[in-house]
Amino acid sequence: MASTMAIEGKHRQVYESFHGPGTFPDNCKAAEGWEDKLLEACKRQGIWKEGEEEGAVMGDVLKKTMDLGGVRTTSTLGQGLLGLRESEKHSGDGLTPERVAELLDQGPCIGRLWICPRYFHFDAAKNNDRVYRGCGRDKGARAKSKRRYGNRQNGSHVVVCFQYRFCGEQMHVLVLDNHEEDGPERWIDAEELDALFTLKVDCLCGSPDHYHDAGTSLVT
Numbered sequence: 552m553a554s555t556m557a558i559e560g561k562h563r564q565v566y567e568s569f570h571g572p573g574t575f576p577d578n579c580k581a582a583e584g585w586e587d588k589l590l591e592a593c594k595r596q597g598i599w600k601e602g603e604e605e606g607a608v609m610g611d612v613l614k615k616t617m618d619l620g621g622v623r624t625t626s627t628l629g630q631g632l633l634g635l636r637e638s639e640k641h642s643g644d645g646l647t648p649e650r651v652a653e654l655l656d657q658g659p660c661i662g663r664l665w666i667c668p669r670y671f672h673f674d675a676a677k678n679n680d681r682v683y684r685g686c687g688r689d690k691g692a693r694a695k696s697k698r699r700y701g702n703r704q705n706g707s708h709v710v711v712c713f714q715y716r717f718c719g720e721q722m723h724v725l726v727l728d729n730h731e732e733d734g735p736e737r738w739i740d741a742e743e744l745d746a747l748f749t750l751k752v753d754c755l756c757g758s759p760d761h762y763h764d765a766g767t768s769l770v771t
Contacts, residue, residue, distance in 0.1 A: 556729060
């Protein structure tokens with residue numbers, strides 16, 4: 552799930568801000584079976600919907616993750632949990648490119664966008680210049696897309712957003728998808744994002760009162 556990947560990424564950022572790049576322990580990742588446990592917990596509470604409109608409201612998934620104590624790992628750090636202190640949703644007209652950049656400078660975020668089948672043909676590893684542009688935030692365009700493609704590979708989708716670049720007046724956001732273990736990574740136009748969820752986590756290497764809001768960006 553994108554939520555698990557984002558929490559892992561945020562913890563990596565915090566830990567390495569104290570200990571240096573590349574020091575985040577390899578076993579501080581979601582334990583085998585964790586995502587199945589989270590999914591089942593979400594289904595039991597009606598958070599995860601099945602059928603044609605399969606999926607869940609991201610804010611509810613994050614709250615359930617907090618209720619479970621965080622992401623379960625095989626590490627002894629943090630008592631085997633990647634805790635989540637809080638999350639905040641940012642959406643609406645205020646989600647300008649400048650605001651998106653400001654939020655991404657705090658670290659990895661969960662992004663929500665509308666995708667259509669063309670989305671799956673984009674892969675930054677194969678072509679770093681191609682940028683996905685779909686329906687954006689236009690409700691009419693989304694309705695048209697749904698009539699054309701149905702629910703197959705079409706609809707609201709969440710990803711991990713972790714880097715950005717400005718190319719002239721355009722802003723591109725690099726996202727990590729969860730279709731495979733390592734992504735893939737894709738560049739999307741910032742205008743495709745209709746919501747961002749920022750995360751604050753308990754630090755694994757010190758007092759739980761410490762969390763880190765610095766991030767990295769790529770400006771070209």
